[in-house]
Amino acid sequence: MDLAMRPEDVAFRDEVRAFLTENLTEELKAHARLTPGILADQDLRVEWLKRLHARGWAAPSWPKEYGGPGWNVMQRFIWASECASAGAPAGSNMGLSMVGPTLMGHGTAEQKAYYLPRILRGEDWWCQGYSEPGSGSDLASLQCRAVADGDDYVINGTKLWTTGAHQSNKMFCLVRTDPKAKPQEGISFILIDDFHAKGIKVEPIITLAGDHEVNQVFFDDVRVPRKNLVGAENNGWTVAKYLLEFERGGAAHGAGLRNALNRLKTIASTEQAGSGARLIDDPNFRRKIDETEVQVTAVEFTEHRIMSQLSNGQNPGAAASMIKLTGADTNQRITELGVEAIAYYAEPDVMEARTWGSNVAPVGPAHTLMVMPKYLNTRAQTIFGGSNEVQHNIMAKAVLGL
Template sequence: MDLAMRPEDVAFRDEVRAFLDEQLTDDLKAHAKLTPGILADHDLRVEWLKRLHKRGWSAPSWPKEYGGPGWNVMQRFIWSSECAAAGAPLGSNMGLSMVGPTLMGHGTPEQRAKYLPRILSGEDWWCQGYSEPGSGSDLASLQCRAVADGDDYVINGTKLWTTGAHIANKMFCLVRTDPKAKPQEGISFILIDEFPAPGIKIEPIITLAGDHEVNQVFFDDARVPRANLVGAENNGWTVAKYLLEFERGGAAHGANLRNSINRLKAIATTERDDGERLIDDPAFRRKIDETDVEVTAVEFTEHRIMSQLSNGQNPGAAASMIKLRGADTNQRITELCVEAIGYYAAPHVLEARNWGSNVAPVGPEHALMVMPKYLNTRATTIYGGSNEVQHNIMAKLVLGL
């Protein structure tokens, strides 16, 4: 494994850094710091996407033929890492990361022509209709039904934990079109153009941190044109799996964790215990150092994955390993941040986290987002494939169990 970047990668990294220095304003960075989870303020995301789109960098994983930059795996990784290090707003744009790639692989020419340009420009914002009550990690058990009726599908059921549904104008959805088929063989992938529309109701779910990121969406005889089917009917599972193949590589778990532990060190340097800096307390310093080792392990594992992908190799179970360790380490860092700020974790001043608010936080500024981030990261070991699922994958691929 060669961890050294090639000259062309160094040149690309410098180009990215120059762009971020110019386009990532202090307001954008300050605003992004107020995001506890994966969904930044919508106006902030739109502004950042416009700047990226103007440069042709709004869709890092898209090929040139569809309006993307055509970056390779290493370039996408460098981009993600540098954005994380610079404090860029979190995109969480499911149109760019999920719908677009799906249409490239399984959509019709008409669907690609209709949707892809609007995704790139930010005219359309998509949400994902996958999980349901009782169908999360076991997604193949979903029960939301779509019944053909003339030129339409009539949809009944519900979707849960729908991130960004309250600000989206489009939804992509997995529905059951053949209830008699085996679970993975009776599912179809459809696009909901008018969202919300008659028969579709969105109910907010407020998280423990007080944020409105996720929702429950109810379908009551909602009608969607059958022309919005992506791929063949009852072949939606194959379409959904394509996303994983397309998006493999390019994440930046290590860079995000490095930012987080540096933030922890800064808090521990500022906070004092009995007149001494908390970071000078041997017991607490040991906790930081042990977690720092975990971050380094994630970084090196990530570099190994990038090296394998760049050479056309399949990293196998390493993707599950990085997801598992990244989620656990992220939670550990937020736990130590809460421990570091002590009683300042108790006040819940939601208004102080709103951009432009004149409500002052209780305690030092660095304490404002500690508890919200801690609460939000409780979900990281569940979404995107729970820890239990990742353990099963590793047991199968590595241990042969």
């Protein structure tokens, strides 16, 4: 594996850096710092997407035929890494990262022609209707029903932990269309085009960090045109697995972890140990940082290996699960050390100080403000996108043959 960048890669990296310098405003960066999870302020998400779309970079993974830049694997990796290093808003644009690629693979010509341009322009914002009460990691047990009635499906049931539902106008949803079939064989993938239709109710769920990121969505006789079915009826499990490949992959985990680790080092260089010396000079705490840095480096090199495999047309297979699992565990470890580093400053919770433009001061030094919210938010990282247990099962089967 050759980690050296070719001249054209260096030139592309410099182009990306110039774009970020010009377009990534202080307001966008500051808001990204004040966002503990993945869901940024909607107005800023729209602003950032418009800047990207104007350059033709709104959808890094999309091919040119659908309005994407047609980047290769290395270019996508450079883009994701540079955005993470520059502090760009992570956002949660499921249209670009999940629905769009899924429609390219399984959608009809009509669906592609209608939805893909709207996603690129930021006219539609999508949320994911997968999990339900009792159906999370065991997604095949979902019970939300869709019954055919003329040219429509009539949907009844509920979806849980629906990220960004309160900011979305559309949903891609898994529904049970054949209750008599085997669990994985009676599910269909449907696009709910009008997320404000009669019978849809969105109830907020406030996270441990105090943020409104997720929701519970209720469906009461909601009518959806049958033409919104993606793939064949009762073949939604195949479509869902295809989409999950995009949910679990494609991000530059290493760059984000490296940035988080560097922030931790900065905090530890400021805070004091019990002896009065800098916390980063305390042997016990420094050992914890060094151990975590080994994990970050392992993620970075695994990421490079996956990138090399993709560039050569190979499927990384279980490596995607490995990096998802290790990346989530390492990020949680970094946030845990952050809480340990700021000690009693972890207790105050001043939500108003986390609002961009607020004149409410945090309790304690500015670097302590987001430590606890990020710690609380990252508790979910070992669950969403396939829990650690699911990733362990994938690796056990694919690598160990169990």
